[in-house]
Amino acid sequence: MSDTAASIMLVDDHPLLRKGLKQLISLEDGLEVVAECSNGADALVRAEELDPDLIILDLNMQGMDGLETLKRMRDNGVTSRIVMLTVSDADEDVVTAITNGADGYLLKDMDPELLLEQIQRAVDGKMVLSEAITEVLATALRRPSAPTASKLDGLTNREREILELIAKGMSNKVIARELDISDGTVKVHVKHLLKKLGLRSRVEAAVWMVNQDT
Amino acid sequence: MSDTAASIMLVDDHPLLRKGLKQLISLEDGLEVVAECSNGADALVRAEELDPDLIILDLNMQGMDGLETLKRMRDNGVTSRIVMLTVSDADEDVVTAITNGADGYLLKDMDPELLLEQIQRAVDGKMVLSEAITEVLATALRRPSAPTASKLDGLTNREREILELIAKGMSNKVIARELDISDGTVKVHVKHLLKKLGLRSRVEAAVWMVNQDT
């Protein structure tokens, strides 16, 4: 390959995990961690700045989550290979991650040696997926209709945001102040999300939503 | 303290995190990781076998979880100091962990230096709690009363009944048909139960109720 070590950037809000990962990577000649970020926003800046060969991105981060970070990176024209790293063993996020431009999806509880191997493969330009994940992907692709299709996906960001506030019991007026838009606009969004969800009132929406993330 | 290093056992199903933690601990003179376990069952055996000075126990493990492992260890007569390590930032598990004999409760996203410091303190026999956790504990201990004293008890049967229907998303009219009374009467009950619960809308009531029987 090249004569210089491949540059890797780590993005994870757990310092411990970064430490472990960094140490693991340092064991391998030809791989070098050039940056560590603890959040998505920081990662966006550093990614453009450094243009690393590989970005290892935690999926479950506070603030901007991994998927959002991934999406924005690709929007910003980041061409680095990006591998998602996550705790969850069987997640619907796999599909989203892949379609949003991820080059791999690995699990944190993998065997370190295997993980290192996969990282190396990712650097080499291959797509890497945990075994548990390939099944999820397979089944997801097997039924293109509605495996992961929560009704939530039919909503726009704003609608989803407002739905969450409704699920906290807020009125349109309060939501309007919260989001700094007019309450008339909030009503529009509520109207739309109710229609999309096939519900007849904000109470139904609230109940549905609260039961949703159970 | 003693002239030999304190023995520490790590229990976590994420190899990477164990690696990071082990490396972190190795930085400190006087601390030594003598065992690593990836699951609770294994941990039970090794704990009795080794009787380490400190056991760092992951709360969120597959199979036997951290709390169960903790409980069984104490049942088995393990006297090692045990510190729980977890991802969750504000968990009700804190109380359970402490009452079940944990000597500390730390968060995985703590600053490594601070974490190391806390581990040292745990070895020294002190109880260690993350800052975010102390608040949870405090509030939990502040109201040891109210075990059965739910606000629900302040409601009449009819009001409670109607509240439950509201929590299903029903409108006053639907509830009226359901209970075979006039919708005007339903409004009266709703009015009263809102006042008793200190809520401002049926949406708040619905959300409160749904979260109640969680």
Add this chain to the structure above:
DNA sequence: GTAAAACTACCCCTTTTGGGTTAGATTGCG
């Protein structure tokens, strides 16, 4: 580039909700 979608905001209107009051019927308790 254009086209589509999303977000914003207003208009109209009806229905629903919440709060206040009064009041009859029923039930439970001392």
Add this chain to the structure above:
DNA sequence: CGCAATCTAACCCAAAAGGGGTAGTTTTAC
């Protein structure tokens, strides 16, 4: 028995919610 609480129901009224429309701006997609 009387009295309090509950359940029922009606009245009025203001506020909120929901459904329809139009329309301008921005973002996104192709």
